[in-house]
Amino acid sequence: MNAIKHIRKNIFKVTQAEFSEIAGVTQASVSRWEKHGVPPSLEEMKAIREAARERRIKWNDRFFFEAPEAVR
Template sequence: MNAIRYIRKEIFDATQVEFAALIGVTQASVSRWERDVSPSLDDMRKIRLAAAERGIDWDDGWFFQSLEKSTSEAAE
């Protein structure tokens, strides 16, 4: 699973449209990010801010970690 998709689905529990509205971008931007076009640093800040506003304990590592590895390790 792509890092942004993981953040959107598992951390924010949101659809692409909902996630886009939370951070002030278009749904098309979220879709591009989920197809492995990385968000800008400014967009990453928006995501981090949206998490803080919702009381979500944030970890910047989510932007960069290999989720396939993390998912398989969690299954063990």
């Protein structure tokens, strides 16, 4: 599982459509991030980080770069 998919499924626990709203992108962009390893832009990463903080989700920017071993 790549890092973005891990963030969406295990940290935010939302669908691709819901995550696209969080990141301010289309669902197709989220799909591309997950299927093809295309990373989100810096602005999109900032939006995801801010959404985590707003939801009081324990956040670490390392999530963007590595999924935990147990879920890879």
